[in-house]
Amino acid sequence: MGMKKIITIQPDTPADSANKGVSFKKFDKTEKPDTNVELTEDIVYGALKNVYDPEIPVSIVDLGLIYNVAISSGNNVNLQMTLTTPGCGMGAMIAGQAEEAIKDAGAKNVLVEVVWDPPWNPDMMSDEAKEKLGI
Numbered sequence: 001m002g003m004k005k006i007i008t009i010q011p012d013t014p015a016d017s018a019n020k021g022v023s024f025k026k027f028d029k030t031e032k033p034d035t036n037v038e039l040t041e042d043i044v045y046g047a048l049k050n051v052y053d054p055e056i057p058v059s060i061v062d063l064g065l066i067y068n069v070a071i072s073s074g075n076n077v078n079l080q081m082t083l084t085t086p087g088c089g090m091g092a093m094i095a096g097q098a099e100e101a102i103k104d105a106g107a108k109n110v111l112v113e114v115v116w117d118p119p120w121n122p123d124m125m126s127d128e129a130k131e132k133l134g135i
Contacts, residue, residue, distance in 0.1 A: 037075075037106040044069050044077060047105035051097045054090050058132060060098065064124025067115060075108045082120045 037043070048066060049059045060066060060081065068080040079098060083091045095112045102110045122135055129135075 039071050039075050039077065039106055041069050041071065043105050044071070044079075044102055044107075047101040048098055051094065051101050053084065053094060056084070056133070058125070058129045060094060062126040062129035062132075063120075064126065064129075065094075065120065075106055076111075077102050077107045077109070078111045078113070080113045080115050082115055084120055086116060 045061055045066070049061045051060050052058065053060060053063060053065075056063065063084065065081050065083065066079070067082060068078075070078040072078070079102065081095070081098065083094065088094075091114060095114055099110045099112050122130070125133075125135070
């Protein structure tokens with residue numbers, strides 16, 4: 001589960017005010033994913049549609065980065081995906097976001113494998129992604 005922090009800066013408060021300066025509020029996520037749902041590939045792909053490459057405004061599904069989704073009993077998911085380049089510095093972050101999205105969809109355990117075969121190329125993108133990127 002994640003945590004959200006809100007930072008508030010109050011520059012115009014009186015010097016004797018107890019609420020001057022910067023304050024932090026922490027909100028823990030109390031909502032747990034529904035693990036009673038029977039996961040399907042459609043549900044997993046739907047969750048992954050909300051994961052974007054931070055350098056390209058297109059989901060990892062529409063980029064064609066998802067190679068295989070295997071769901072076993074107990075809502076365990078094995079995901080094989082790739083990145084646009086082997087040297088992508090955001091790879092760990094994208095894989096982590098994919099894992100969290102699948103867990104939020106109801107998976108109990110998620111294994112994300114980043115693979116390089118076959119190598120990604122722009123032809124793997126959806127028509128929607130190509131249009132959005134002007135390809």
